[in-house]
Amino acid sequence: MRIVFKTDYMQDIRPWKDGYQLGLYLLLLGLAVAAPWLIDTFYLGELTNVLIWALAGLGLMVLTGHTGQASLGHAAFLALGCYANIILIEAGVPFLAAFPLAGLITGVIGALIAVPALRLHGIYLAIFTLALSILVDDIIVLTEPWSGGVSGKFAPPINLLGLEIDRWGTPDAFYWLVLGVVVIVTLGYINLLRAPMGRSFIAVRDSEVSAQAMGVDVARTKTISFGLSCMVTGWAGALMGLYAGAFNNETFSVVISIELLMMIVIGGLGSIHGAFLGAIVIGFLPQFLSIAKEYAGALFGGSTVAIPGLEFGVFGMILIVFILFEPMGLYGRWLKIRTWFELFPFYRKDMFKRQKSYLKTERLR
Amino acid sequence: MSLLELDNVTIRFGGLTAVDGLSFSVDEGEVFAIVGPNGAGKSTVFNLISRFYDPDEGTIRFDGHDLLKVRPAGVAAYGVARTFQNIELFDHATVLQNLLVGRHRHRRTSLLSEILFTPSVRRQELESREKVEEIIDFLDLQPYREKMIAGLPYGVRKVVEVARALATEPKLLLLDEPASGLSVEETTDMRWWIDDIRRQMGITVLMVEHDMGLVSSVSDRVLAMADGARLALGTPEEVQSDPAVIEAYLGKAA
Ligand SMILES: Nc1ncnc2c1ncn2[C@@H]1O[C@H](COP(=O)(O)OP(=O)(O)OP(=O)(O)O)[C@@H](O)[C@H]1O
Ligand SMILES: [Mg+2]
Numbered sequence: 159m160r161i162v163f164k165t166d167y168m169q170d171i172r173p174w175k176d177g178y179q180l181g182l183y184l185l186l187l188g189l190a191v192a193a194p195w196l197i198d199t200f201y202l203g204e205l206t207n208v209l210i211w212a213l214a215g216l217g218l219m220v221l222t223g224h225t226g227q228a229s230l231g232h233a234a235f236l237a238l239g240c241y242a243n244i245i246l247i248e249a250g251v252p253f254l255a256a257f258p259l260a261g262l263i264t265g266v267i268g269a270l271i272a273v274p275a276l277r278l279h280g281i282y283l284a285i286f287t288l289a290l291s292i293l294v295d296d297i298i299v300l301t302e303p304w305s306g307g308v309s310g311k312f313a314p315p316i317n318l319l320g321l322e323i324d325r326w327g328t329p330d331a332f333y334w335l336v337l338g339v340v341v342i343v344t345l346g347y348i349n350l351l352r353a354p355m356g357r358s359f360i361a362v363r364d365s366e367v368s369a370q371a372m373g374v375d376v377a378r379t380k381t382i383s384f385g386l387s388c389m390v391t392g393w394a395g396a397l398m399g400l401y402a403g404a405f406n407n408e409t410f411s412v413v414i415s416i417e418l419l420m421m422i423v424i425g426g427l428g429s430i431h432g433a434f435l436g437a438i439v440i441g442f443l444p445q446f447l448s449i450a451k452e453y454a455g456a457l458f459g460g461s462t463v464a465i466p467g468l469e470f471g472v473f474g475m476i477l478i479v480f481i482l483f484e485p486m487g488l489y490g491r492w493l494k495i496r497t498w499f500e501l502f503p504f505y506r507k508d509m510f511k512r513q514k515s516y517l518k519t520e521r522l523r
Numbered sequence: 524m525s526l527l528e529l530d531n532v533t534i535r536f537g538g539l540t541a542v543d544g545l546s547f548s549v550d551e552g553e554v555f556a557i558v559g560p561n562g563a564g565k566s567t568v569f570n571l572i573s574r575f576y577d578p579d580e581g582t583i584r585f586d587g588h589d590l591l592k593v594r595p596a597g598v599a600a601y602g603v604a605r606t607f608q609n610i611e612l613f614d615h616a617t618v619l620q621n622l623l624v625g626r627h628r629h630r631r632t633s634l635l636s637e638i639l640f641t642p643s644v645r646r647q648e649l650e651s652r653e654k655v656e657e658i659i660d661f662l663d664l665q666p667y668r669e670k671m672i673a674g675l676p677y678g679v680r681k682v683v684e685v686a687r688a689l690a691t692e693p694k695l696l697l698l699d700e701p702a703s704g705l706s707v708e709e710t711t712d713m714r715w716w717i718d719d720i721r722r723q724m725g726i727t728v729l730m731v732e733h734d735m736g737l738v739s740s741v742s743d744r745v746l747a748m749a750d751g752a753r754l755a756l757g758t759p760e761e762v763q764s765d766p767a768v769i770e771a772y773l774g775k776a777a
Contacts, residue, residue, distance in 0.1 A: 374596060428615060
């Protein structure tokens with residue numbers, strides 16, 4: 159059993175509870191930085207992919223997990239970030255400026271789209287964003303002179319302060335670049351959540367009427383959230399493009415949008431951890447499945463032909479299991495396990511049980 | 524001096540006139556109660572003051588300002604805070620976070636400085652925390668500070684809602700049925716708290732309440748309404764003995 163004694167308000171304002179927790183996160187960061195020496199190139203590539211997905215997950219988490227606005231269209235913003243980044247680089251803008259700009263452009267466009275979109279609620283917002291995701295395919299085809307249309311584009315090696323970085327040529331450097339972006343975004347996210355703006359996101363998510371009564375401008379808050387969400391998603395898209403090396407109108411399909419949303423639900427809505435845990439699941443699921451398939455093939459003597467859509471199907475099944483049995487996602491499960499150990503032997507079964515929610519009648523509309 | 528003034532306020536929902544030419548004013552420093560049968564339009568009056576609805580007719584003035592010119596999210600900045608009849612808390616946040624949202628109207632920092640968590644943000648957070656702690660002490664919420672709202676008993680939630688409203692440091696506090704669903708002991712606590720809110724904090728209280736015991740023990744003046752209009756206005760005794768009020772509550776037979 160571990161109890162944290164609090165003697166100072168700063169203990170709650172600091173992002174970590176105590177030295178023990180800080181130590182754990184520093185260790186994790188240390189391991190992440192040292193990864194290129196610890197694992198082989200193949201797995202480093204996979205880890206890079208997981209981090210990029212985690213970044214995209216962080217982007218969507220701001221909007222869906224913390225502000226309560228479901229989006230089925232975030233692949234559109236991945237695409238926007240990806241294309242903006244490459245087009246800027248091709249125009250001769252150095253990567254160090256092109257990359258942040260790609261996110262900013264995506265964020266601004268996202269915020270502009272948010273103004274009409276966020277008047278919609280629930281399922282209507284989901285449909286609207288889904289439409290965006292479908293539309294982006296056509297837009298890429300229509301803007302062929304810049305986007306390369308159906309034949310797509312290739313990501314050139316990038317030059318960061320004189321250092322040539324390329325996903326295949328210098329996987330270590332590319333990994334560190336991605337890690338750096340993820341760490342910076344995560345720190346910004348943590349800061350936001352312990353400051354008034356982050357709390358007003360949560361306020362809007364949980365009760366728009368009372369958020370408004372507390373002086374939170376609901377429409378403005380949603381717009382900011384959408385903008386920030388798209389900015390981070392844009393960065394993830396830019397990195398995805400560099401990682402893939404080549405992309406076209408079909409790279410950022412609706413399926414990616416849906417996968418992204420499923421990922422943060424499985425990871426745990428409303429927590430930064432959830433984005434990472436979800437990304438680990440989505441990143442390593444294909445590996446896991448192919449191993450499982452080989453194993454099954456050896457066991458039953460069947461063929462190991464690829465089953466189309468298997469990954470997505472298994473992923474959907476995992477999602478259903480989570481929604482039914484663990485709505486708080488992997489992170490929620492982890493919290494329970496951790497609390498069990500921390501409180502040992504005093505854990506009660508109903509500790510995380512929610513009180514039934516009371517009828518809410520006063521709605522804005 | 525009157526802090527809040529409603530003049531001839533009317534609002535219709537389709538064919539239903541929920542508030543019908545209602546006028547009253549609340550003086551600074553008093554506890555003013557609104558009573559009336561279900562559907563009388565009491566909560567609608569609150570929602571009008573909170574600017575959730577625009578009245579069809581009439582004016583609402585607060586502290587010398589025309590409240591109808593204020594946008595809904597701006598009302599808090601003028602010093603009006605409220606609770607809701609059907610508790611509207613941020614369920615998946617802790618008590619502390621809920622109260623800190625109450626500090627939102629005192630926010631001075633920009634989005635960028637918050638993302639960087641600059642020293643000024645840190646200072647503001649410490650200030651907010653100190654204010655919130657005062658309220659936690661005042662309402663005895665210490666055991667629940669870190670608890671999620673979703674797991675709290677009903678009675679505690681009611682108190683947290685009052686606490687969140689107080690965290691905004693309002694001039695006027697609107698309480699929509701603060702004692703509904705509370706046990707006898709909890710109602711007694713609420714009675715003393717309302718008294719202290721007025722006396723110690725100097726906050727004017729406007730409340731809707733069905734519990735006449737609570738109403739007559741804390742309020743200076745009472746407005747009785749039915750079908751959106753005023754029935755009687757005066758001290759609790761005057762209103763309770765008003766024939767129109769008795770009729771509205773007990774029907775024609777009385
Ligand atoms: N947004 C709305 N749309 C339509 N009708 C409404 C709306 N809000 C309130 N009403 C109606 O206005 C009338 C007054 O409602 P209100 O909630 O103000 O009553 P109340 O006095 O608070 O009653 P109670 O004691 O039950 O809380 C009711 O008939 C209600 O149905
Ligand atoms: Mg009511």
